[in-house]
Amino acid sequence: MKFSPLAALGLVVVAAVPAGLAAQTTAETPAPAAAATAFSLDTPIEALMADERAKAVVVKHLPGIDVHPSYEQFKTMTLKFLAPYSQGMITEEKLTLIAADLAAIK
Template sequence: MKRTLLAGLAGLSLALGAGVAMADESAPAPAPAAAHAAASVESTPIFELVDNPATKAVLDKHVPGVAEHPSYDMFKGMTLRQVEPMSEGVLDDAKLTAIQADLDALAKH
């Protein structure tokens, strides 16, 4: 599964390197989501999901190795929904729905 993720996200690094503007590294990092805010595949940056042990466990379940991907620094500020079209099928609507269901279950605890 880890190979699948790495292969699928390989296109992401090419797409990002081919002209997608990268954030200015001198700009302040976005503020983390409030502790009470529910994590979302639509609006929560990937780095916030990785930084929280509970949401990282959800990511590891569905897309193992995402935080270790060689291009992680390029896509960590994006949401899972934003990465989906560049993931070469690693992420799709069904996978994002399953991830969101697990994130929603965390929010209920």
């Protein structure tokens, strides 16, 4: 079995995000970004994964996030929201790189 550095993320998300907050985040999450809308760290992860260009950016910096066992639990969250619960897997440096690459998508 191959260990994914993001494997611990699911346990942290499940333990650290109260159920009410996760439900609230889901209810407040905007619809997936339209093709003309720019992507950012505030775009829900599932919307990033729905666009091949944005998905390539995120997977480049966070390999395996799209196939993570807890993906269904955190897909409605944003990378910015999820970072503090990632046990250091989603760092400020990675967020900066992802943000720059997402901004380059036209």
